[in-house]
Amino acid sequence: MKKIAIIGGGAAGYFTATNLGKELGKQTVLFEQASLPLQKVRVSGGGRCNVTHACFDPNELVEFYPRGKKELLSVFHKFQPGDTMEWFESRKVPLKIEDDNRIFPVSNSSLSIIECLLKEVDKNQVETRFGETVLSIQKKEKSFVINTKSDYYEFEKVIFTPGSSIKSMDLMKNIGHKIVKPVPSLFTFNIKDERLKDLMGISFEWAEISIPQLKMESEGPMLITHWGLSGPGILRLSAWGALELNKLNYEFQICINFIQQELEESIEFLNEFKIENAKKSIYKINPFSFPKRFWNRILEVQKIPQDLTFSHLNKNQIQNISKELTEGIYNVKGKSTFKDEFVTAGGVDLKEINFKTMESKVVPNLFIAGEILNIDAITGGFNFQACWSEAFLISEHLKSSLL
Structure with a gap:
């Protein structure tokens, strides 16, 4: 039995995996139902990837979130757009702030961001399983059983970052979480x-x-x-x-x-x-x-x-x-x-999440981040920033508790 399952190969899932380090990374499996990861990162900003926004004060930053403002304040105090910039630039992905304060890679290509994330996940020796849809998550006394189209797996902890599909919300509902009905946001x-x-x-x-x-x-x-x-x-x-x-x-x-x-x-x-x-x-x-x-x-x-x-x-x-x-x-x-950049209001009820660690208050050892949560923002890199910040909190908590 491996320690960690990450379900969802989008921004939140990959950023968690990149920050786990090698010791936890090699005990982690990332499941993604698509044949390629990071689909929204690929198409964001017309293919340039609007990584984040040049708003470095958490008190001002939360004002761009119609839902999640109160909860994200403490999250952004721990990891905000300045930290995101430093993270990518320290890994040789230079970023630029445009006139409207949106932040893009200097290359003007989302591939710069994708290649960086893929490289870091490989470096951490995280096992990636593409084209493998998770059908169910079952909580046992000290573990989770994950059933996919091809097999059953058992893990100590699950990080759930699959985006905002109805199927993903059903998985959370089945495990005991309350779901706020999703509606289009942008x-x-x-x-x-x-x-x-x-x-x-x-x-x-x-x-x-x-x-x-x-x-x-x-x-x-x-x-x-x-x-x-x-x-x-x-x-x-x-x-x-x-x-x-x-x-x-x-x-x-x-x-x-x-x-x-x-x-x-x-x-x-x-x-x-x-x-x-x-x-x-x-x-x-x-x-x-x-x-x-x-x-x-x-x-x-x-x-x-x-x-x-x-x-x-x-x-x-x-x-x-x-x-x-x-x-x-x-x-x-x-x-x-927007078909590829679709954003919803709704998802897992925020009252059921501990925003110090992103751990579920309903199901111990289950961590939830990204669009599956009832959090959304206007355009400009804000939705990605929520993903980066939430994912960082999860990886930091797991490193401190498991190592």
């Missing part, structure tokens, strides 16, 4: 609207978005997609409103300010622009920083004639254009999730 808004039709790819450097029904608001870059709206501003709303939007069956209204001006400010701005550009065609000159195609679409929706110059814009037209740009109402009907 998703884009499906909107069919003439104002957005055929404008896919147009982006706004900064927009203010609110859901009046829920009294929620967000701001940040925004993008028009095939199906509606995406971008950090939208994704933040989806994360913080995950539970409420699920209850609404993803049908609700949003209000968008595209120009960071209030209605009256916009009216005043357009009146001044009208005077300065009186003889110029309204369709040929866009007064704002967003792409001209969106400006023209707003004019079309307002039925502004193609041959009009700015001097001919009347009071009502200026008011209606300003209202569209500062208080545009859009009907959301449905969501679209």
